[in-house]
Amino acid sequence: MSVLRVTDIGSFHIGGHNVSLAGLPPRTLVLTRGAEAQAFSADGDYETGQLYAQYVRLADPKARWPLLLWHGGGMTGTTWETKPDGHPGWQSWFLRAGHDVFVSDAVERGRAGWSRYPEIYAEGPHFRSKQECWELFRFGAPEAYATRRGFPGAQFPIDCFDQFAKQVVPRWGMNDAPTQAAYDALVAKVGPSVIVTHSQGGNFGYTAALHAPGLVRAVIAVEPSGAPDPEGLDLTVLRQVPHLLVLGDYLDGNPFWQGIMARVNRYVAALRAAGSTADVLDLPALGIRGNSHFPMMDRNSDTVAERVQAWMTRVGLMR
Secondary structure (H helix, E strand, C coil): CCCCCEEEEEEEEEEEEEEEECCCCCEEECCCCCCCCEEECCCEEEEEEEEEEEEEEECCCCECCCEEEECCCCCCHHHHCCCCCCCCCHHHHHHHCCCCEEEEECCCCHHHCCCCCCCCCCCCCECCCHHHHHHHCCCCCHHHCCCCCCCCCCCCCHHHHHHHHCCCCCECCCCHHHHHHHHHHHHHHHCCEEEEEECCHHHHHHHHHHHCCCCEEEEEEECCCCCCCCCCCCHHHHCCCCEEEEECCCCCCCHHHHHHHHHHHHHHHHHHHCCCCEEEEECHHHCCCCCCCCCCCCCCHHHHHHHHHHHHHHCCCEC
């Protein structure tokens, strides 16, 4: 294995604002085993709406701009790190391919932290069950959940499904605006960069490019779960921002994903009509079969990464 020459590793929080709360009932808590019980007031100032980012910068990157890796719903930056089967994820793969890499935990997720509800968030979280993950992420047929029998030819390591489920975190349904604001702030801080998104992150990545077409050098959307409505948008500002859509397997006959893809395909068509490069990496159409909603965690994740890397080279993102 080649040695990575790294010049800097660090992290930061960005975005967010202060919220002051008053009139909350006090609580008596024991915060550490063996400590005395103490009365605590919840009144005070709180920071909310922030995003967490960890970065690794190479001593001699081969890519012209860093990659910003944005996860999906109910997930964190773990999506891009070590895979559930213990093998290196895309963070490592793209570092070795010569990219500086920023991995984020979005607003309300992981190390970004979440906020009190209903005092700050208007509603409680959604906790995604294993059954919902199994069906939504296309690991196998619904009736096969109990026996953990994946789709025929599935690339996801089904024997690691329970390990995958350990990284699922609570999510909220009303934080799109602060999340977009934090992602936009991240782009502004990092500067010219390439955004790689997964699932829920797709809409945020597409919108970040619209908000800062002079800074976003490309958008790579892996299985996006949404896209902006192109009606009324001036997509000509994205003529110099190439887009790539990456699709896995088992989409046909899935009503949920077919509805999503109709919206995403509409946006891709509108990008093309506006003069932007908008390519599609349809893995099954290329003979790469069996990928789940998480190609970066599947057994053939390196093969998919190679295809993405080839596209980045072709559109001029490498030195």
